[in-house]
Amino acid sequence: MTTVTHPHDGRHGLLRSIGGTPLTAIPVAAGSARHYWAKIEDAGLGGMxxxxxxxxxxxxxxxxxxxxxxxxxxxxxxxxxxxxxxxxxxxxxxxxxxxxxxxxxxxxxxxxxxxxxxxxxxxxxxxxxxxxxxxxxxxxxxxxxxxxxxxxxxxxPDNALGYTAMAEEILAQAEPMDVLVASVGSGGHCAGLTRVLRRHWPRLRVVGVDSVGSRIFGQPSKERIMRGLGSSILPRNVVYTDYDEVHWVGPVETIASCRSLAAHTCLAGGWSTGAAALVANWVVRQDPTARVLTVFPDGPHRYLHTIYSDAWCAQRGLLAEPHTEPTELATPEEREVDGWGRCRVVRDPAAGQVRV
The missing domain is CATH 3.40.50.1100 (Rossmann fold)
Structure with a gap:
């Protein structure tokens, strides 16, 4: 299966092999009938x-x-x-x-x-x-x-444009969804997906998933062990008005999510995948009738000696008991999140704009 990531990518054979990834139902627990849907980007050439x-x-x-x-x-x-x-x-x-x-x-x-x-x-x-x-x-x-x-x-902005084809694939693969759960780093894939999906699903709610220690959504910046998720700068590709709420997730919670996902589905990935899976799973558990969509950006291979290594995790104190529910914040700057936090006010730290 091939997709188009740019109107002119037909000029280049290798690029025609990017995309075309499956959309898969992910049970919230082993044997559960409740599920969310995930776009499995590790199945595409070069990843998401x-x-x-x-x-x-x-x-x-x-x-x-x-x-x-x-x-x-x-x-x-x-x-x-x-x-x-x-x-x-x-x-x-x-x-x-x-x-x-x-x-x-x-x-x-x-x-x-x-x-x-x-x-x-x-x-x-x-x-x-x-x-x-x-x-x-x-x-x-x-x-x-x-x-x-x-x-x-x-x-x-051409970063976000690159996800137009992913959105079109999703529209062809899925019934209308109620919630998009999107990990946020550069902001590109959420901006690109939201722009297209909301034209067809105007009531789609968008939940951003950030890293503890990231400043994107107004938390203080600090050293982060999680890679590819969060940022110490404010990327212009993050469209704050797209988001209805944001979750900040820590490495202990993300590692537990990665390992749980692998154990009950044999699908595995890195920090962004584990964080997105954790929040998508939580959204479904809060509202079993909600049709929830997320993206698993990558696979497990680069993380076999980190996330999936007991020795590496134990050395860094990352096998502690994870938070199983997010702490609610009234505003992004109310307090510093430790473990897992959620806020339904999304604020652009640079502009002071608020969306409730």
């Missing part, structure tokens, strides 16, 4: 973010921003890098990724196999953490590299 990578690069080519053979340079915690490696190779561009020392050894090896050059940051920024440190190093690398193109995943 290959959609965004192809969209950003093809649009840049069409605008003339990406010259033939020019290097592509981006900051990533890992997953977008896989998509850029695929799309860059298909389009004839070398790829340089700015990563940090916390990138898993398996991912480093994979990027080496793919011929991707890594710039590795060894010290976190004192306020902006690894994300800010990577972006600072990225600016230096771009300045020293003639004709370099930076996709800027956090602020590039």
């Amino acid at each position: 973010k290959a959609r965004a990578a192809a969209s950003m690069l093809l649009a840049a080519i069409d605008r003339g921003d990406l010259a033939p053979g020019a290097p592509i340079i981006e900051s990533t915690s890992g997953t977008l890098g896989l998509g850029l490696a695929l799309a860059g190779r298909a389009l004839g561009h070398p790829v340089v990724l700015v990563v940090d020392r916390e990138l898993e050894p398996d991912m480093r090896r994979l990027f080496d196999i793919y011929g991707v050059h890594l710039e590795i940051v060894d010290t976190a920024h004192p306020e902006g953490g690894w994300q800010r440190a990577r972006l600072d190093r990225l600016a230096e690398v771009i300045a020293a590299t003639p004709n370099a193109y930076w996709p800027d995943q956090y602020n590039n």
Whole structure:
């Protein structure tokens, strides 16, 4: 099965293999008749973010921003890098990724196999953490590299455009849904899905899933062990008016969710998948009649030595008893979330806009 991530991706054979992923009913517990629906992006070439990578690069080519053979340079915690490696190779561009020392050894090896050059940051920024440190190093690398193109995943609207095809797949696969549960990092996939799905399902409620320690929805920024979820900056791709509520989830809760999901479905994934599964499961348990949709962005392979390693988790104190219900916050800044929190006021920290 093939899909189109950009109006002109038919020019490039590899890119036609992105997408076309299944939508699967996920039981809330082993043997339960209650379920939610998940788009299984690990089944697609390059994973979920290959959609965004192809969209950003093809649009840049069409605008003339990406010259033939020019290097592509981006900051990533890992997953977008896989998509850029695929799309860059298909389009004839070398790829340089700015990563940090916390990138898993398996991912480093994979990027080496793919011929991707890594710039590795060894010290976190004192306020902006690894994300800010990577972006600072990225600016230096771009300045020293003639004709370099930076996709800027956090602020590039073509990121969200890349998920138009996913939304169209969902519309063809699913009955109308009541709730979309979306993990939030760059904000791209939620913005892209919501834009299309609400045209057809105007009453769709959107629940954002963020990481404890992320500042996207107004919580204080602090060091985070979870990768690919949350942010120490405020991405412009996050459309705050799209969200009806937000959940912040911690690593203990996410690891427990990842392992529970794997045990009762044999589907497994990383931080974003576990966090989305936790909240989607909770939404169904609150309202068994609700038709709930989420996206599992990736699979388990890069996490076998972290999330699914007892030794790694125990060393970091991540096998503690998880919170099983979210703490309710009246406003995002009411108090700092520890474990799992929920707020039905969504505020843009930069603009002060509120949606209840």
